[in-house]
């Protein structure tokens with residue numbers, strides 16, 4: 001088949017890898033002039049890493065392995081500890097924190113040079129029983145058999161399918177940075193998640209002496225952002241237990257990037273006819289669980305499995321893909337809607353949760369890990 005993909009982010013590149021391997025003709029259209037090199041670090045969990053392995057993408061030598069996540073109070077008291085290495089042992093793939101540019105580079109590695117058509121912004125899409133057509137903002141068009149909208153949070157393809165207003169602002173926003181800040185966790189495999197009345201703070205090693213740090217605070221698009229955000233973060237979080245004040249002291253305004261959280265209710269059927277969506281275009285959610293890119297990879301994997309089943313009507317396979325993804329992605333999406341700043345379970349109660357609970361949760365989040373478990377009986 002001749003497949004068109006809109007967007008060359010995690011989803012577009014992953015889908016292209018799957019479909020090229022299955023022998024289809026694939027073209028990606030990306031609005032940016034070149035591959036993205038910006039962005040902070042992402043957490044690739046065992047499920048995302050398993051999909052990457054199936055796609056022939058190795059994360060060896062990149063970022064930092066995460067074996068433990070400790071949830072702390074703002075005063076530095078341990079609420080609970082999650083044994084993430086347990087999931088790596090169970091599923092065969094570790095959890096790693098990786099700078100986004102490195103993930104995109106590995107996903108693009110080995111793909112044909114002319115696969116991505118840069119500087120092409122999708123304006124509208126149409127379809128009939130024989131195929132799909134995309135019109136770009138420069139007036140040019142492309143036609144094919146199927147269309148995958150991998151165009152993220154502001155998806156033009158989703159707008160065509162669902163209309164406007166499906167994605168809404170959530171209640172928190174993230175100020176984040178990725179910088180060479182020395183702390184007791186920077187060169188370890190330990191990730192800290194700290195919550196208090198003022199919001200939440202995450203600290204995560206990202207390899208090469210880099211620390212990914214973020215602060216979640218209440219946010220609404222209607223309220224203007226602070227003129228001096230770092231000073232505001234220091235005022236709000238500076239009295240928290242070490243190493244939060246040290247991180248804030250070492251951070252600079254240039255490191256800071258803001259991201260308002262958004263969310264859409266996941267639909268049971270999210271495409272129509274010969275058009276479907278992957279990634280944030282179908283399921284935008286706050287970064288609470290660090291599963292956004294992982295769920296995007298899961299989409300690519302399941303889409304590949306369904307299209308490989310063949311049949312006369314490709315639309316049937318696209319709907320089967322959406323149906324297979326729905327139970328997993330809707331669970332992740334609902335859980336991600338609750339910001340960690342609200343997860344202030346008292347330490348005594350939190351310690352009743354088994355340290356290995358995340359291993360079970362990951363299987364519930366994942367088509368890929370569930371399929372492996374079913375195969376091995």
Ligand SMILES: Cc1cc2nc3c(=O)[nH]c(=O)nc-3n(C[C@H](O)[C@H](O)[C@H](O)COP(=O)(O)OP(=O)(O)OC[C@H]3O[C@@H](n4cnc5c(N)ncnc54)[C@H](O)[C@@H]3O)c2cc1C
Pocket residue numbers: 006007008009010011012029030031032036041042043044120121122123150151152153154155156174176259278279280281287289290291292293294295296
């Ligand atoms: C602060 C923050 C932290 C996060 N942390 C994590 C984490 O730890 N782990 C994790 O798994 N996920 C995380 N995520 C989520 C993750 O970044 C996304 O879920 C993931 O990037 C989605 O991939 P995608 O391909 O759907 O969209 P994107 O990566 O957004 O790619 C979409 C692409 O489409 C292009 N595009 C858009 N519109 C058009 C158009 N009209 N025409 C042509 N091209 C177009 C864009 O330029 C872009 O290249 C985080 C997100 C944020 C904001």
